[in-house]
Amino acid sequence: MAPSSTTPVLPTKTGVLIVGAGPAGLALATSLRQLGVDHVLIDRNDEVQPGSKAAAIQPRTLEYLDRIGVADRLIQAGARGRGFRLHDRRQTLLRASYDNLDTPYPYVLLVSQQSTETCLLARLEELGGAVHRGHVFLGSTPDFPGVAATIAGPDGVLRAITARYLVGCDGIHSTVRTAAGIGFPGTAPEQLFAIADVRLDANADAVPKEDTTFYLSSAGMLLVSPLAGGQHRIVGPAPGPAAPTGEDVERLLSERGPRAERIRVMEVLTASTYRVQERVAERFSAGPVFLVGDAAHTHSPAGGQGMNTGIQDAGNLAWKLYAVLTGLAPAALLDTYHGERHPIAAELVAFTSQFAKLANLRDPATGELRNRVLAAAAAVPGVTDWITVKLAQLDLGYTQEPDLGTPRVGHRVWPTTVPPVGLRWTLALPGDDSTTLPDEQGILAVRHVPTLATPLLIRPDGYLAARGVSIAPAEVLDRLSSYLPSSPTR
Ligand SMILES: Cc1cc2nc3c(=O)[nH]c(=O)nc-3n(C[C@H](O)[C@H](O)[C@H](O)COP(=O)(O)OP(=O)(O)OC[C@H]3O[C@@H](n4cnc5c(N)ncnc54)[C@H](O)[C@@H]3O)c2cc1C
Structure with a gap:
């Protein structure tokens, strides 16, 4: 699928201006286009960015993507993972299997973020929508009842566009969030992580083939996940600021991975380092401005939740914008976007933060105790089911009341x-x-x-x-x- 670089003429007025055509912005634009809502989607990049980044799509996200006609083509592009496990190098401590989940998609879809964005873009274009590429949002001023935004075009010329609503889907360093004066409190732990998508040799048979596995050993944590096309993703502590080499990945596997014959890295497809940030925006909206995706929340990618949450933010906001812009609902409906999505993001960041702390315990005795507690918890009826439903995001909802059947x-x-x-x-x-x-x-x-x-x-x-x-x-x-x-x- 070749990425598109359509650059239509920027209008001077729109119902919804979306800044950022990553997965969150593309999901929002596709939803609005399907609903027939007038909008403009801009992105500073000339095309979909290469790389696998978020490589796991959860069942709850697939359920939403089905509503906008994207799930089937994505499933064709990916591979089906069967769940997650925690492993101590010798044995599985706990296994969260998706096999019996009550959803049309009882699996983790393993697909690169590039493919996800390409499939979303293809659907957007099929519906007659487009991305204004090479356009950079610089700032906005109030223009009652909406905003007037300043955008630098690919030719460097500044243009103004008025919008009833402005949505920042512009990622962790969101200019929309800054322009709206919304704080982004949280922490940035010191730990630098290495992430590499690789091809392994035949000794990779020692690694579970269909599960994403977190190895929790006295040496520290290592994540090994199968990817589409027979590749593997390896995530562990970075040996230094440079992107990890094949030798670095082999060392991580031999120190922290399965106890097996040395696993060789045959090819490094992509490699980088990243520093996790754990932050949630103070508000997900301020007047006519909304934040969606990483612009609103960011956390450890372990567990494959971040992009999924962003796509579901988009799903929550899209129908509300439609209802308000068509007069079906009062503008107050839009306040429920923050009310519904902020607690979900805050809980997610707390959950992934706790998991990361648990996975990265340095003291061997405490790590051993952790592993024994995890193995014991796995034997308690209902525990692995609870974890599975949580990871699959099927427990998400907008009420505290228990589900009684x-x-x-x-x-x-x-x-x-x-x-x-x-x-x-x-x-x-x-x-x-x-x-x-x-x-x-x-x-x-x-x-x-x-x-x-x-x-x-x-x-x-x-x-x-x-x-x-x-x-x-x-x-x-x-x-x-x-x-x-x-x-x-x-
Ligand atoms: C190495 C790595 C691995 C990851 N692994 C996972 C994973 O396994 N699972 C998971 O769920 N998540 C993972 N993530 C996180 C995931 O990539 C993000 O959650 C996801 O990309 C967020 O999507 P988004 O659309 O909110 O923002 P982004 O993808 O950041 O998109 C923002 C878009 O806004 C555009 N933009 C920014 N500023 C402007 C501006 N001023 N004007 C115009 N355009 C602008 C950018 O060009 C970009 O296209 C990973 C991230 C990294 C870095």
Whole structure:
């Protein structure tokens, strides 16, 4: 798939200006395009950047990507991982298997970030959208009720664009966040990590083939993950600031990896070092400005969660922008973006931070104790299931109330029970009529589900909006504003 470098003429006015065409910005633009929302997407880069970076897509993200027509092509481009394990070099301590998850996608999709962005871009272009490449967002000033942004074009000429809403999908060093005066508190631990995508020799058979494995030994942590195309990703402490060589990777494998014959690195495909930052923006919105993806939160990539969270941020914001811009909902609906997504990011950063600390214990005796506790925990019924659902992000929702078997308002509705209909609201009715009836305005679809006891109304991002609603679609549409989440929702 060749990356596109379409550079259409920049308009002077738009409904939504999206800065940054990484995975978060592309997911948002594709969603808005599918909903028919006027927007402009800009990126400073001339094309999709090479490299695998975020190489794991979680089931919850695939469920959203299915709604915007991207999941199938991504699945074709990737490989299916079966889960995660913790290993002490001799044996598996704990295994989180995705095999039995209740989702149409019971696996971790192993695919490079470049392929993810290329697939999102292909879908955006298929829908008639585009990226304004080579355009740099410099800053913005209030222009009631929206903003006036200054953008440097590929020719170096400064242009102004007014937008009702401005969304910063511009990554960890977000200029949009800085321009909006939103703080990005957190920490940047000293540890420098090495990351390399490599081809290993036949001794790599000692490494689990279908699971991402965290080796937790007295020498320290090492992550080994299979990738598409028979490659492996290796992540461990960097020996120095330079990108790791094949010899560095072999040393990490022999000191921290499986106890096996020496595993040789046949080819280094990409290698770099990175310093983890653990930060969450103080607010995910300020007036007409929103932050999505790494611009809003960043943390250790261990566990493959970051990009996934960004794509789901985009899914949360897209339908709300549509509802407000079309007059279906009051502007206050947009406040629920921060209310719903900020706690999820804050919890994720705390979780990955704790895991990283646990994985990097330096004292051998404490490490041994950790491993014994992990092995004991794995034997307790429900523990590995809890971890698996968490890593797959299937536990995410917008309510603190427990799931007692039937979905509660704010919980994810299983797509295996009520299959999604794009980015429409879904009215799921008890019964076995197999027809799906989209309404004329394209807002609400009706589905019959034999196992349902009561009618459900499902949001365009797959969460339950209301239960026990009217079975008449026109009545539900009339009362839609009463089913919208209020702020805060958790
Ligand atoms: C080495 C490495 C490994 C990783 N591994 C994983 C993993 O396994 N799993 C996982 O989930 N995550 C992983 N991540 C994190 C993942 O790459 C990020 O979470 C993801 O890229 C964030 O997507 P985003 O769209 O929010 O931002 P980005 O991908 O950073 O995209 C931001 C875009 O904004 C553009 N931009 C920035 N400023 C401007 C401006 N002023 N004007 C115009 N355009 C601008 C940039 O050109 C860029 O295209 C990894 C990251 C690294 C570095």
